[in-house]
Amino acid sequence: MIPFTRPSIGEAEIEAVTEVLRSGWITTGPRVQELEATLADHLGGGVQVRLFNSGTSALEAALLAHEVGPGDEVIVPAMSFVATANVVLRVGARPVFVDVDLVSRNLDAERVAAALTPRTRAVIPVHFAGRPVEMDPIYRLGRERNLLILEDAAQAIGSRQGGRPVGASGNPVCFSFHPNKNITTVEGGALACADPHVVKRVERIRFHGIERDAEGLITVPEWGGKMNLPDVGAALGLVQLTRLEDFNERRRELAQRYLQRLPDHPALLLPEEAEGHSWHMFCVCLDAGALGMERPQVIDWFRRREIGLGVHYPAMHLFPLYRRFGYGEGDFPNAERIGRQTLTLPLFPALTDAEHQQVCDAFHELLENGA
Ligand SMILES: Cc1ncc(COP(=O)(O)O)c(C=O)c1O
Known part of the structure; x- marks a missing residue:
């Protein structure tokens, strides 16, 4: 079976993790500090990085550090992984959805401007599948x-914009290192940011609100959670980071080949190449109805050919949780069409040329001959 994604874990990663397991110190410690410094260098040196136990925690801590909370509205794309909206609710603010572009799947300044109200405090643009949002x-x-x-930037480690890595701007940028991402710490995430005040606050928020004085005594000036990354994950991440450029080069090569080799068919809407794209995922829209099928049948048809397809993602405003805010069908046509039609094709560094061709051939068979 060809999965839609698979982490690339080699002997070096296994050795690095084993070394930590044997060291006597397995939770947050020297490896976390080392990965924070190495990631900051990777981002060009103008920012500080703080690691978290997930991308979700990094986002939540960033919102709390900026005092986003009750009474505030936060603009988010209507189509993303649901964590993007859930963190807004978690801090007591209200997510306000805007539609995404059908092809880039990103939001843009015009759509954001149209959704502003006097209560808008923040915007969370998502670099979907590693394609950089036009941020300027x-x-x-x-x-x-x-x-x-x-x-x-949960999906955008290694993406670039304006010649710089995404995350280098100095403004708060969050990454995820979940196993599906372009590099992994098993679970994990990071915040990159240049403002020392924000960095200090997220340090407290990620660990019980604790601050230490020169003697190592603790005090607790504000609330904090339990969001720290263990050294075991950081050791894995340190090795993965050395492989990021190679991983992303292979991803770009495979994505290019999909763009060249997948059938040109009215029922199939492909993504497009963009500068700085790190191709975390290759997501298409397939109008299964035009083939006389429904999406689960399409997924099953591929499964019988030993090809796993993913679904990233349903439109968030149609989840029962967010319908409670008055959202419904027809609010965001692009997000809803993506939600109905999206399929994620296998794309990961270890995908072989032959496996890749098998996926292309299957799409030709389905679209030219039918199920
Ligand atoms: C766009 C987006 N935001 C946030 C997250 C949350 O990251 P994590 O799973 O590390 O908490 C993800 C993870 O899939 C994501 O894709």
């Missing part, structure tokens, strides 16, 4: 309206 116009809007712009 959104940052301009943020400056004009005094908004926090918090980039959800």
Whole structure:
């Protein structure tokens, strides 16, 4: 079976993790500090990085550190992994959805501007599948309206924009290192940011609100959770980071080949190449109805050919949790069409040329001959 994704874990990763397990110190410690410093270097050196036990925790801590809370509205894309909206609810604020572009699946400054109200405090653009959002116009809007712009780069480690890595801007940017991501710490995430005040606050928020004085005595000036990454995960991440460029080069090569080799068919809407794209996922829209099928049948048809397809993601505003805010069908046509039609094709560094061709051939068979 060809899965839609699979982490690339080699002997070096296994050795690094084993070394930590044998060291006598397995939770947050020297490996976390080392990965924070190495990631900051990787991002160009102008930011500080703090690691978390998930991308979700990093987003939540960033919102709390900026005091986003009850009474605030936060603009999020209507189509993303649900964590992007859930963290807003978690801090007591209200997510306000905006539609995404059908092809890039990203939000843009015009759509954000149209959703602003006097209560808008923040915007969380998502670099979907590693395709960088056009950030300049959104940052301009943020400056004009005094908004926090918090980039959800959970899917975009190694993506670049304007010649710099995503995460290098100095504004708060969150990454995820979940096993599906382009590099992994098993579970894990990070916040990159240049503001020392924010860095200090997220350090407290990620660990019980604790601050230490020069003698090592603790005090607790504010609430904090339990969001720290263990050294075991950081040791894995340190090795993975050395392989990120190679991983992403292979991802780009495979994505290019999909763009060249998948059938040109009216029922199939492909993503497009973009500068700085790290191709975390290759997501298409397939109009299964035009083939006389429904999406579960399509997924099953591929499964019988030993090909696993993913679904990323349903439109968030149609989940029961968010319908409670008055959202419903027809609010965001692009997000809803993506939600109905999206399929994620196998794309990961260890995918072989032959496996890749098998996926392309299966799409030709389905679209040219029918099920
Ligand atoms: C866009 C987006 N935001 C946030 C997250 C949350 O990251 P994590 O799973 O590390 O908590 C994910 C993870 O899939 C994601 O894809």
